[in-house]
Amino acid sequence: MIQISQFGEITQFKMGRESRGEAWQPPGQVFYWTAAYLVDGLLIDTGCPHTAEEFVRALEGRDIKLAVNTHYHEDHVGANYLLQQKLGLRILASRKAIPLINGVPKQHTYQEVTWGIPVPTKVGLLPHKIETEHFRFDVVPTPGHCSDHVALVEPAQGWCFSGDLFASREPKAIRPEEDMGETARSMQKLVDLNTDELVLFTGSGNVVRDGREALRACIAYLKDLSLKAKQLAKQGLSASAIRDQIFGRETVLAGITEGDVSAENMVRSALRARI
Numbered sequence: 015m016i017q018i019s020q021f022g023e024i025t026q027f028k029m030g031r032e033s034r035g036e037a038w039q040p041p042g043q044v045f046y047w048t049a050a051y052l053v054d055g056l057l058i059d060t061g062c063p064h065t066a067e068e069f070v071r072a073l074e075g076r077d078i079k080l081a082v083n084t085h086y087h088e089d090h091v092g093a094n095y096l097l098q099q100k101l102g103l104r105i106l107a108s109r110k111a112i113p114l115i116n117g118v119p120k121q122h123t124y125q126e127v128t129w130g131i132p133v134p135t136k137v138g139l140l141p142h143k144i145e146t147e148h149f150r151f152d153v154v155p156t157p158g159h160c161s162d163h164v165a166l167v168e169p170a171q172g173w174c175f176s177g178d179l180f181a182s183r184e185p186k187a188i189r190p191e192e193d194m195g196e197t198a199r200s201m202q203k204l205v206d207l208n209t210d211e212l213v214l215f216t217g218s219g220n221v222v223r224d225g226r227e228a229l230r231a232c233i234a235y236l237k238d239l240s241l242k243a244k245q246l247a248k249q250g251l252s253a254s255a256i257r258d259q260i261f262g263r264e265t266v267l268a269g270i271t272e273g274d275v276s277a278e279n280m281v282r283s284a285l286r287a288r289i
């Protein structure tokens with residue numbers, strides 16, 4: 015399923031596979047949305063493999079000159095292969111993302127069911143800046159969610175295409191590869207940008223008008239969480255006991271993802287974090 019929305023000059027494509035009645039999701043509903051954005055001929059992310067054909071059809075007749083993957087995850091590179099095959103589109107990604115996008119993905123069952131398995135694709139190296147006909151985008155390294163992550167910022171417009179760096183003000187569960195300290199530092203980097211406003215166009219399709227406020231709130235939450243977790247660890251509590259103290263219990267997501275996206279991962283990262 016694809017939903018297309020317009021935000022001024024930015025076209026948003028929200029995509030997701032409809033359930034066929036998997037245990038965790040009523041039939042016909044999208045379990046997890048992912049978003050791509052098209053602005054001035056620049057496509058930012060390409061959705062998930064399950065919606066790749068539908069997405070390429072939705073792009074027919076639109077002027078697209080270049081695509082960028084914010085990071086290597088399957089819900090951001092899913093239509094790369096078809097876009098290269100059918101439109102001959104040039105696609106760029108960060109130095110760290112290139113081998114991951116061109117490699118065989120290591121995925122859990124929930125990832126294959128929800129998003130699909132991406133075809134490995136060869137993509138080019140992202141420069142530090144990208145110019146389209148009317149806009150200039152800075153490529154800002156923003157590791158944390160994963161180490162290869164970048165955001166695209168148009169300073170004059172106050173636009174920030176933030177990929178999966180920001181999901182919510184108070185995230186409750188993360189994957190093992192996520193580094194909370196890096197996430198907080200990357201968010202601070204965006205807060206400190208010299209722009210009048212900062213609107214976040216996120217990888218899940220939420221558009222956050224006051225991006226600075228949202229990022230500051232998330233940084234403060236992560237700092238507080240890290241402090242609390244470290245205090246409880248000093249008292250001799252295990253990671254799972256700290257999780258129960260702070261969050262009450264494990265999230266539903268942990269069950270669906272067989273522990274890949276969990277509150278306990280959040281606690282483990284909080285204990286490691288230098289924030």
Ligand SMILES: [Zn+2]
Pocket residue numbers: 085087159178
């Ligand atoms: Zn991601």
